[in-house]
Amino acid sequence: MSAGLATKALCKRFPARDGGEPVRALEGVEMTIGAGEFVSIVGPSGCGKSTLFNILAGLDRPSSGEILLGGRRADRLLGEIGYMPQHDLLMPWRTVLDNAALGLEMNGVAK
Template structure:
């Protein structure tokens, strides 16, 4: 089924948002509309302070828009806290809880029955077998991010928000984690909205990319990624992908 024929998992409709201090209102989003289809992988690329994380805070429910509507799976969502899976840049694992206990936290918060075997099976699927009873400080950065992603998926939502989850990893681990993330996404058929500063990362992972070049912004420039799936890192060397990357880099360079 093509993306055009899929249902919409996430939608912004004419959303305005501004921060207010003692002196003035600082606009970030002005009449913004965009959508992400069910099962799609979409990235948002923009400079620091452009409003990328503000979009996530609005989706999660940590901020409320000043006007406009936000829809999850076709329904206008007034109270969105706990309704989407969220994976932040820092893994935020609780150091006093084991890996199993950290992974199962969303189930505890939802008061779902904790099936030890189910959680253990998921830990094995995520490459964490043998680490269930260890603590976060005993794991590498990449493994900690696997736990964080597992915790996000256990939210029960088909919509997952990933906010620069690999930016703190070394270059080699980052590449491996990107490949691992695509494998998990394809297995779970979830919808992912991904924030990154890394244009190569966005091109490798995404079906589409939304570009933010100005703040405040009223439109998200949309770029379709000219790569089929499944993907490997060397596919980024294709001529049309290299040209697209250079074009995007030049657009950002002109605004620095």
């Protein structure tokens, strides 16, 4: 199986709101997904699925552990990973084309 996505001892903790013990959202996640392999992540609400995807996409950092993509550390792949969240983040007042071009606009690229 060619290198795809792997996590090693991935953990994520959030500070407790009451100043108590941190909330453990992910604890010791170990997985290996081969290139081209199809995988579903399922579980009840609040079990850490979105937290896992946010970390895998580089939108959040793990508290500890490592992510490898194609055998390379994912924290060194900034701008090479895409992710579509559960709820789209389109701006309803913009056209489809304008929404698609937003990233270019934010980087100063003219239409």
